[in-house]
Structure formats: structure tokens, C-alpha cells
Amino acid sequence: MIKRILLIGLTFIFSLSIGCSYRSALSKADWETEGFEHYEYHYQQTIQLSGRDIEEIGDRLEYFYDFASDVWGFGDDRKITYYYFTSRDEVKRLAGIDMNGKVILEENIVLSIHGSDAHEVAHIFTTPTERPLRLANFWMEGIAMYYTWPKLYYSEGEERLYERPLGAWHGCSVHQNAKKLLEEKKLPKLESLIYGNEDFGYLDSDISYPAAGSYVTFLIGEAHSDLESVTKYREFINKANKADSTESVKSIFLEVFDTKFENTIIGWKEFLSGWDEEKLYEVKLK
């Protein structure tokens, strides 16, 4: 079987502040609607999902909700409103956004060209709720990439790559992407990304996203394997959201993780050097 590319949408956090509500704008289009326990699920009629497809999507989304929401203290009683689009062109036509996926935090809305997009749902769970939102995109995209597991995605089917709960980017794990960048001397200096978004936005997303995802996964352990570190990460990003400089982010990092940020970079690069992507495929897809 040819392993094709898992296309994870290029996504950014988006906070709606003024103008019309996305909810009301999108409600004017024609949608098929399903109710899941924690999601109000809309999909374009042209997608033509079968009952079994719907069931599978609901299972994946609810699995992810159960796995991740409590850990992040997600206490919003509202359902997540999910819009599944046929294509990026349709996202642009109906929502006016030229992206594969997006989350509108204040309205608990996910827009995606994927039937079950864990990356976007992860933004809803993990983004600090305090405003203004000042946390660097590096930390927010890093934790969303942490959850970008191929096995949670629909409708990639045979493109699900590997079973292990590890983030993927364009057909390889985040670690394999970062290892390649390291070998090609293209791995960015993370220090310039941990406060503010200028450098993160300047970088090619094929560099910034997998690098952030790989580093965060290294820092806190794959798929909640080290729950204490995940809790620390949550504490860290809530505090770092108030930081006013790179130095203050570093000092919050030291306070929460009890180690210097620079030390973790050394450990991460050593880890990448020894990364063996082939081992990911030792567990067969079901």
C-alpha cells in the first residue's frame, strides 16, 4: 500500500473580536447536521457521508474529547460546533478564510477540510482562556501538533500512516520532520520563537509546525505518557501568556519545569539524532 501524504491543515489561532458571527454566517449555507455527545456536527451535502462514516467520525471525535479535555480543564458546557468542508475552496467561499482549518475560540467553532481534525479541536482545549492572548504561536501550535495523530483523522483512510499517538506532518512524524531539518541544518533556533510571533510567522510552516510539535512532544512525553509534565505545560503556558519578553518566558519555564529551556534544547537534539522512524510502523494499523 502506498502511504500517501497526510495533509494536516495550515492552521492558526483566530479570535473573533468584531463583525458578524461566523456561526450566523455559516448557518446560512446548506449543511447536513448530526448531534454527537460533545459536538454539533455539520458537513457539506456534497461529501455524502454514510451512516457508518458518521459513526466513525463521531467515535474519533468523542475519543479525543474524552482523552484530552479534562487534562486541560476544559469546562465549557457548550458543544463544539464543527464544520466539515469539501475543500479549501469551499472554506474560502463560505467562511471567507483561505485555510484548510481554523478554530474560532470565542464561539467554540472548528472549520476543517478533515472530517475529524484533532489539531483544531486541540486548540479549543489547550489555548489559555485569559485575555489578551499573548502566548506565542510556537507554544500553541506545538501542543496542537502534539495531538495531530494520524489515527484520529477522517477521511484519510489508508493514509493514516501509523497507529502510534504521535503528531504527523506531511506523511512523517513530527520527530522525523525535525530530525531531517536538524540534519539539513534548517532547524530553527527555538529561542527566537518562544515570545512573540514575528519569527514564527516568517518561517515556512513546513519548518515551524513540525519543529514546534516535535519539541513539545519531547518536552512533555508522547500521548500523556508523563501526565505530570502535561500538567506542568498547562501551568507554563497560562503563566507565559502574561510574559512580556523572551527572558520572562525563560524564567517561567525554569520555575515550572525546574530546568533551563536551553538544557531541554540540547536533550531534544540528542533525541532527534537517535530517532528511528521505522519503529513507528512496528505496530500495525488495524
Ligand SMILES: [Zn+2]
Ligand atoms: Zn493550529
